[in-house]
Each structure stands twice: as C-alpha cells, then as structure tokens.
Amino acid sequence: MIDSTNTSNVSSIFSNVKSKFSGEKMNKLAMSFILPALGLAFFVLLWSLVAKNIDTSLGQFPGPSQVASQASALWQEHKAESEKAEAFYKRQEDRNAKRLAQDPSYEPKVRVYTGAPTFFAQIWTSLYTVSVGFVLASIIAVPLGIACGLSKSVYAALNPIIQIFKPVSPLAWLPLVTMVVSAVYVSDDPLFSKSFVTSAFTVALCCLWPTLINTAVGVSSIDKDLINVSKVLRLKPLAHVITIVLPSSIPMIFTGLRLSLGIGWMVLIAAEMLAQNPGLGKFVWDEFQNGSSNSLARIMVAVITIGIIGFLLDRLMLLLQQKVSWDKSVELR
Amino acid sequence: MDIDNHLELTQVGMKFPTPKGDFVALTDVNLRIKKGEFISLIGHSGCGKSTVLNVVAGLYKATDGGVILDNTEVNEPGPERAVVFQNHSLLPWLSVYKNVELAVKQTRQGRNKAEMRAWVEHNLELVHMTHAKDKLPSEISGGMKQRVGIARALAMEPKVLLMDEPFGALDALTRAHLQDSLMEIHAELGNTVIMITHDVDEAVLLSDRIVMMTNGPSATIGEILDVDLPRPRNRITLADDPAYNHCRHEVLSFLYEKQRKVENVADHQKKRESATEEKAKDASSAA
Numbered sequence: 001m002i003d004s005t006n007t008s009n010v011s012s013i014f015s016n017v018k019s020k021f022s023g024e025k026m027n028k029l030a031m032s033f034i035l036p037a038l039g040l041a042f043f044v045l046l047w048s049l050v051a052k053n054i055d056t057s058l059g060q061f062p063g064p065s066q067v068a069s070q071a072s073a074l075w076q077e078h079k080a081e082s083e084k085a086e087a088f089y090k091r092q093e094d095r096n097a098k099r100l101a102q103d104p105s106y107e108p109k110v111r112v113y114t115g116a117p118t119f120f121a122q123i124w125t126s127l128y129t130v131s132v133g134f135v136l137a138s139i140i141a142v143p144l145g146i147a148c149g150l151s152k153s154v155y156a157a158l159n160p161i162i163q164i165f166k167p168v169s170p171l172a173w174l175p176l177v178t179m180v181v182s183a184v185y186v187s188d189d190p191l192f193s194k195s196f197v198t199s200a201f202t203v204a205l206c207c208l209w210p211t212l213i214n215t216a217v218g219v220s221s222i223d224k225d226l227i228n229v230s231k232v233l234r235l236k237p238l239a240h241v242i243t244i245v246l247p248s249s250i251p252m253i254f255t256g257l258r259l260s261l262g263i264g265w266m267v268l269i270a271a272e273m274l275a276q277n278p279g280l281g282k283f284v285w286d287e288f289q290n291g292s293s294n295s296l297a298r299i300m301v302a303v304i305t306i307g308i309i310g311f312l313l314d315r316l317m318l319l320l321q322q323k324v325s326w327d328k329s330v331e332l333r
Numbered sequence: 334m335d336i337d338n339h340l341e342l343t344q345v346g347m348k349f350p351t352p353k354g355d356f357v358a359l360t361d362v363n364l365r366i367k368k369g370e371f372i373s374l375i376g377h378s379g380c381g382k383s384t385v386l387n388v389v390a391g392l393y394k395a396t397d398g399g400v401i402l403d404n405t406e407v408n409e410p411g412p413e414r415a416v417v418f419q420n421h422s423l424l425p426w427l428s429v430y431k432n433v434e435l436a437v438k439q440t441r442q443g444r445n446k447a448e449m450r451a452w453v454e455h456n457l458e459l460v461h462m463t464h465a466k467d468k469l470p471s472e473i474s475g476g477m478k479q480r481v482g483i484a485r486a487l488a489m490e491p492k493v494l495l496m497d498e499p500f501g502a503l504d505a506l507t508r509a510h511l512q513d514s515l516m517e518i519h520a521e522l523g524n525t526v527i528m529i530t531h532d533v534d535e536a537v538l539l540s541d542r543i544v545m546m547t548n549g550p551s552a553t554i555g556e557i558l559d560v561d562l563p564r565p566r567n568r569i570t571l572a573d574d575p576a577y578n579h580c581r582h583e584v585l586s587f588l589y590e591k592q593r594k595v596e597n598v599a600d601h602q603k604k605r606e607s608a609t610e611e612k613a614k615d616a617s618s619a620a
Contacts (some may be wrong), residue, residue, distance in 0.1 A: 201356055223422070226419060226424065228410070228416065228418070229418070229422050229424070231391075231409075231410040232390065232410045232489075233412060233435065234412060235437065235439065243435065247424070327426070328424070
C-alpha cells in the first residue's frame with residue numbers, strides 16, 4: 001500500500017517545480033507544451049521510483065511500464081472478445097439461413113452474445129449511466145433553481161432541504177436507492193437493469209445540488225435594471241424567464257452543471273462498485289476481488305482512464321457553454 | 334380628455350421602512366403635467382428625483398397619494414410609461430434591432446410581421462442607429478447604447494417618456510449631440526417627457542418647465558420654473574440670450590443658495606457610517 005506521506009511528497013515537489021518555473025518569463029510554447037510535458041515526465045519518473053519500493057500482498061505496486069502493458073493487454077482482450085462476438089453472430093446467421101433454406105416456415109431465433117463485457121464496453125456503460133443520471137438531475141435542478149432564484153419564498157422553503165441533503169455521501173444513499181428500486185421497479189421484461197437504474201439514480205441524487213444552488217444564485221443576481229425593463233414591458237412570467245432570466249444566468253447555470261458532472265462522475269464509480277453496474281466501478285471492484293498479480297496494474301489503468309474521461313467531460317461542458325453563451329468574449333476556464 | 338390634467342401627481346409621499354423606523358424620502362409632491370410637456374426634475378443627490386420617476390413609472394408604489402395618467406391610476410409598470418434608464422439597460426445578448434423588436438412585440442400585438450419590422454426600423458432611424466442594427470450592445474459606444482435605449486422606449490409609443498439621467502454617463506460632446514436629437518424627436522412626436530438631470534444647462538435647454546426639488550429627507554418640490562423660450566432652440570444662439578441666462582440663474586440660485594447642501598464634516602462622517610445599512614434606501618432615493 002502506498003502511504004500518505006509519499007503522495008504529499010510528490011505533490012509538494014511538483015508544486016516547487018511549478019513555482020520555480022513560473023517566476024521566469026516563459027513563452028507561450030513553454031507554458032502550453034514544454035512545462036506540462038516536463039511535469040508529466042517528472043511524475044512518471046517519481047511514480048516508477050516509488051512503485052518499486054512498495055510491496056503488497058499482490059506483488060510490487062505497478063509502475064508505468066506494467067500499467068502500459070496491462071493497458072495494451074486490455075485492448076487485446078477487447079479485440080479478441082469482439083472477434084468472438086462477430087464469429088458468434090456469423091455462425092448464428094449461417095445457421096438460421098440454412099434452416100430457412102430447408103424449411104421456409106422456420107422463424108429464425110436471434111440470440112444476443114453473452115460474453116463478459118470488456119474494459120471498453122465497461123467504459124461505455126459508465127458513460128451512459130452517468131449521462132442518464134446527470135441529465136435526470138439537470139432536468140430537475142435547473143427549473144427548481146430558477147424557481148428558487150425568482151422567489152424568495154420558494155428559496156426559504158427549499159433551503160433547509162438543500163442544505164441537509166447536499167453533503168450526503170452517495171454511499172449512504174445507495175442502500176436506500178437499491179431497496180426502493182428493487183421494490184418499485186418490477187417488470188418481467190425490464191428495459192434497464194436494476195443495477196443501472198440504481199447507479200443512475202444515485203448519481204442524480206448527488207449531482208442535483210451544485211446545479212440547483214448555482215442556478216438559484218445566478219437567477220437571483222440578475223441586474224435589477226433588466227428586471228425593471230421586463231416590468232415596464234410587462235413580459236409574462238414565461239417570456240420573462242426565457243428572454244431575461246435564462247440568458248443572464250447561463251454562466252452560473254453552466255458553472256453548476258460542470259460541478260455536477262464532475263461530482264456525478266466521481267459518484268458513479270462508487271455507485272457501480274456497490275450496485276454491480278457493469279461499468280468502470282465494477283471493473284475496479286472485480287479486479288480487486290480477483291487479486292491476481294496483474295490486478296493492481298489493471299486498476300491503475302482504470303484510474304487513469306477515469307481521470308482522463310472526467311477531464312474530457314469537463315471540456316465537453318465548456319465547449320457546450322461556449323456554444324450556448326451569448327458573451328463570447330468572456331474567458332472560460 | 335382634459336389636456337391640462339394629462340398626468341397628475343397628488344400628495345405623493347414615499348416612506349421606506351428601515352430597522353430604525355421609516356425613512357421619509359418624499360412628501361407632498363403635487364404636480365400637473367400637460368400633454369406634450371417636457372419636464373425636468375433637478376436637485377441635489379438624494380433629493381428623491383429618482384423616487385418620483387419610479388413612482389410615475391409604477392416601479393415603486395407611493396405610500397401616500399397617487400399618480401393619475403389620463404384619468405387612470407398608476408398601479409404597476411407598463412409600456413405607456415416607458416423608461417429610459419441611466420445605464421441604458423439593453424439586453425446584452427440581443428442585437429440592437431432585437432432589443433427594439435422586443436419592445437415592439439410586447440406593445441403591438443396587432444401589427445403583422447412586415448409592419449413590426451418597419452416600426453423597429455423607423456424608431457432606429459429616429460435615433461440615427463440604423464447602421465448598427467445588427468451589432469450587440471457591447472460593440473457600440475455608450476452614446477449609441479443610450480440612443481438605442483431611447484429608440485426602445487419610443488417604440489413602445491408611450492404616453493409619457495420617463496428618463497432617468499439619460500445622458501449622465503456620457504461625455505460632454507456626445508451629450509450635446511444626444512440633447513439635440515432628443516429635441517428633434519420631441520418636436521416630431523410631441524411625447525410628454527419627464528427627465529431627471531443634474532445638469533442646469535441641459536434642463537434649461539430642453540424643458541418647458543423645470544421642477545426643482547428640495548433636499549431630502551422629506552424632499553418635495555421647492556420651485557417650478559417656466560422656461561419660456563421659443564422652439565426650436567439652438568444652444569449657440571441661446572448662450573447669449575438674456576431669457577436663457579435668466580433661467581439658468583434662477584436654477585443655479587435655487588440649487589446653490591436656497592438649497593445649498595450644508596454638509597459639515599461630522600455629518601459627513603455619520604452619513605458614511607450609516608451608509609451601509611441604508612444602502613437599500615439610498616439606492617432608491619438617490620438621484
């Protein structure tokens with residue numbers, strides 16, 4: 001196990017390097033390419049050095065090279081698995097065609113390939129689950145936030161609920177959500193699996209709050225003169241929201257959405273571990289339970305993947321904000 | 334319709350509740366305004382000019398007395414009392430054209446698309462802003478923004494045009510330019526106008542009557558000066574006009590002799606200390 005002093009050492013050395021360099025006048029290339037590359041290289045070096053000195057019951061802590069080889073192994077497994085799936089469907093098709101030729105009244109049976117999901121399939125499951133949870137949360141949070149921002153009474157009524165539920169960990173919600181989903185979501189031919197519904201709901205419950213709060217703040221801080229304009233024009237409530245409220249609070253709404261998506265992605269991994277939704281969380285959990293000599297390296301691949309996807313999701317929201325926002329001159333970060 | 338009693342302010346008073354008890358911003362404001370008249374409200378900061386304007390606009394509800402426009406009591410804001418705000422208040426995400434169009438859409442449901450378009454363009458023409466109609470407010474100068482603000486207000490075809498220090502934030506040359514434009518528009522359309530100003534020259538040049546307000550708290554109308562100068566008025570010829578200079582003199586002596594702001598250091602200190610808690614009240618009564 002890596003102990004905490006090691007990680008803090010890493011980060012302090014890291015920040016030292018950064019401060020040393022930022023004091024000097026750097027050209028743009030250095031700032032945008034050389035320094036990040038240097039930082040990354042330094043981190044990888046330190047990682048490999050530290051990793052060698054940590055022995056666990058599953059062997060040595062994986063260094064960069066083991067992780068890289070496991071990443072390619074996961075890719076090979078994915079390729080092999082999809083070839084298998086392809087072959088399965090081909091066989092099935094051939095078989096059905098043969099039967100049909102013999103007996104035109106035969107109704108072909110189509111079965112779904114039931115191999116184990118690969119790492120990449122699990123990434124997709126995770127992305128899909130987090131999107132559903134996030135969209136669900138946003139659909140609730142944005143209108144509710146607007147209502148809170150427009151009316152002090154609504155805000156006063158909802159504020160205690162928001163404040164109490166905001167800090168609740170997803171792990172506390174999960175057993176409740178699981179039980180409720182099993183009790184309520186009963187169907188012979190379910191469209192979604194229970195583990196998916198549980199994970200998505202847990203994500204939604206946890207990423208509701210940043211959007212709600214930021215939207216409420218954004219709406220309540222609209223320029224008073226613009227509200228007066230709306231009053232003089234006698235805009236109806238819906239027109240007021242669409243022409244004045246939404247455009248003015250877009251930046252704050254998006255700040256909330258970005259925070260929410262970040263939280264949702266973090267929560268999802270934990271939720272998938274416990275709900276056994278076949279995503280990245282389950283991958284990490286299964287590898288941990290599996291406990292082979294490759295497990296830690298494979299978990300490390302998942303950790304890096306989770307980080308990169310989280311970063312990309314945030315960039316995606318930023319692009320969306322740039323697209324939607326009227327003020328193109330504002331620097332978005 | 335009684336043309337002399339177009340807009341009536343009767344015993345208008347305004348109190349703002351504060352933790353230390355009511356703050357009386359205005360008392361006994363009585364004013365009758367004729368149709369088409371151009372009225373200026375002038376007075377020192379904090380004398381409640383903006384409060385008067387906001388009461389007429391319907392953005393504030395007077396705690397005493399009331400306002401009657403064409404025999405109807407003013408209870409809420411509406412486009413027949415269009416407001417030109419001090420800081421233009423254009424919607425920054427809409428183009429110049431769209432800003433005016435919003436007002437047109439709100440006030441004239443009966444117009445068809447082509448007529449609406451023509452009306453928007455007519456009002457932009459009136460303030461000489463047709464050339465920038467597709468620009469965003471952030472892409473045009475302060476004077477231009479204020480022109481668009483005026484066009485938006487005019488497009489509502491208001492009975493009364495309320496202007497809250499419309500040119501206060503502009504430089505002297507731009508201001509003179511806009512004053513000339515405003516005189517032109519007023520001559521053409523004959524709207525009733527109430528304008529708040531700090532500028533004595535502006536008040537005399539533009540107004541039919543200048544309403545001078547006493548210092549607050551409990552501000553009220555001190556004097557009303559008729560400006561009997563023939564229109565159209567020209568700022569250069571008026572500069573040597575004895576009648577013009579007499580009017581200027583009257584306003585100046587009201588502001589700096591009769592209502593001189595006596596503010597000694599101790600008072601000033603006190604004011605600064607209480608400024609934070611009375612921020613809400615100040616914001617509403619400051620002119």
